[in-house]
Amino acid sequence: MNINSHDHEEQKDPQQIISAFLDGLLTEEENLSFLASLESDEATRNLFLEMMNTDSLLQWEQGQTEPLPDLIHASSEINADTTNIDPGVVSARKQLAMMRYALGATIAICVCLAGLLIMESHPTPAVAQFDSSDGVPAAMIIEEHDAVWEQTEWTQDVSKPLVPGWLKLKSGRALIDFLGGTTIALQGPAALGLNANNRAYLKSGRLAVVGTSRTHEFTLTTENLTILSQSANFGLIVNPEKQAELHVFEGSVTVSQSQSQPDEQPTQNQVSVPVDSIKVEAGQSIIFDQSGQEVARQLANRSEFPTRSQFSVADPPGDIPAINFAEYQIKPYSFQDGQYELPTDYQLIEQGKGLRLWGNAWKMIEINREITPDTVIEFDFRCAHEGQIHGFGFDSDNEYDARTNYVFQIYGYEVRPGIGQQFNTYSGTDWKRFRIRVGRYHVGKQRYLYFLADEDVIARAESQFRNVRIYEAPTNQ
Known part of the structure; x- marks a missing residue:
């Protein structure tokens, strides 16, 4: 089936156009036009997926009617004598190639369409694009004190895993365990983005990293700063004017100005120290302006932040016998x-x-x-x-x-x-x-x-x- 012009393509039955696409008979311009129609027309998408599924099943069934010969052996026979080509062999090869092409095209198109639908339903945020795999748990809220949450798409209850997304705490306190090994005490009002099990983004508010497991890397970012911690305990405040205060209590952290916009943050596997970084030791505090430039240095003040002891589990009620x-x-x-x-x-x-x-x-x-x-x-x-x-x-x-x-x-x-x-x-x-x-x-x-x-x-x-x-x-x- 040949379709020679866009106008003629529009007059064709949608099933004929899809069939021509599956057969590889459309020109490059016609392919682009057809893909554009898939993006904009839900009915066309549904019909395409239905026909693609049917076509793939048929290709599979036909390709299994007789076993494929060894391709290397068959190739040498064809080169030796083209008059002895087995039509069944060529047909089977063509079916297999078509099936691979069709399935590959289907996957590519579905991924493209899924991306477009996601972008339409969730516009790109001004801050923090989350970079972990969809549905993979990153953290858990393990304790709350008078916490009032703003309901977001990702907010979940205590004891349920949190996948990457926003946590917006209107008031109160919450203790959050990142499954990579870091524990954060968050104090409302605050907006915290969970990127991965060892990475977070503080848009506003205050938090304290109050516990880490042995040697462990954790990255905390703001709109203008990247803080890399090696099992350190520290506090961070981001005010509405996007100024930041960093207080280091134990260990040390490395701080640099963010090298990219928040929606272009590194993936969770990138843990290298950014360029032009400074090291902040225990007992030190630095104030940064809206652009991430250092303004002043002072002594760290732990009293400005929530502490781990505020969340500690109480002593056992009465005398609890140990397991014998x-x-x-x-x-x-x-x-x-x-x-x-x-x-x-x-x-x-x-x-x-x-x-x-x-x-x-x-x-x-x-x-x-x-x-x-x-x-x-x-x-x-x-x-x-x-x-x-x-x-x-x-x-x-x-x-x-x-x-x-x-x-x-x-x-x-x-x-x-x-x-x-x-x-x-x-x-x-x-x-x-x-x-x-x-x-x-x-x-x-x-x-x-x-x-x-x-x-x-x-x-x-x-x-x-x-x-x-x-x-x-x-x-x-």
Whole structure:
């Protein structure tokens, strides 16, 4: 089918035009005209997708009527004697090529149309374009104090994962855990953009980075500044005139003027220090003007910012007994325990009030407990041999699934997708106390509590847990 002019194309039946496009019979100008009609006409788009789906199925079925010959062998036979070409071979090849072309074209067009529809429904914001994959959790709100939120498309409740987007806090305070390992205390009124699990954008308001897990990079940007932190604790204020105040409390940060507009921010994987940067040490504070130029230096003032202690989980109500592991049957947890036929074992310690794992061990006990938003677990932990992942979790069916079973990692050198690093803070070999409000991450009826010392390489990991308590507790107000 040949269509020689745009006018003639408009007179054709839409099905004929689409058929010609699929057959590769349109000219370049006609292709452009047809693609423009796909962008503007919903009926044409729906018809195209329907015909494309049908065409692809037919191409697939026809291409499977007889097996394709070895292409190299067939090529040598064709070159040797063109009179012996098997029409079925040529037809099959043509069908396969057409199918690949059609599917490729469909994907390209659908991506283009999706982009256009997104741009139409969500105009490009004046600040902060979010650069993480759609739907990938970046952070969680784990605690609120008198928080009043402005409803946005991305705002979610406590205990639900936050994907990249805007959080607009009208008043009150909120504690936000970035799954890359950084904890932020946000004070309203404030507008915070979540870019990724280790990157955020403060449009206005004040916040304090109040906790990080071991050595960890976190990038905080404003309209004019880029702040790169290596496990530092610091505060930042951006006022309505876009002036900024940076106060460093622990560690140090590197600050530079933003090198691009906010909607052209680097992707989450770019962590290099921008040019013309300055290093700000603990105890120092710098005031910047609207353009990101340094105006004055002074001493850091922690009292101007929310603190971690304002959000701490309260002490247990009354005397909560520790789990006596001697009263439980210690069982292997799912397929993870001893995976790859590696050694796994455990022993009771601390007169039954503790559990030691080693090898490639995932062990569980049956607790049959309802986890609520106020459920807290606390325990002591120590380790003499670091493995890939040390931690604990809850499960209802003894079937581990990385997509649905949240592992609370507290130690280990492996960073695995889907496992947040905000509690991966253990170092050394002495006992360390953990108190985690697990109900902010995991709720519902849970049958098992499991502990792990995961090491899939040489199976030398060790985890020791003692004085494990689970209870319901409010926060300090």
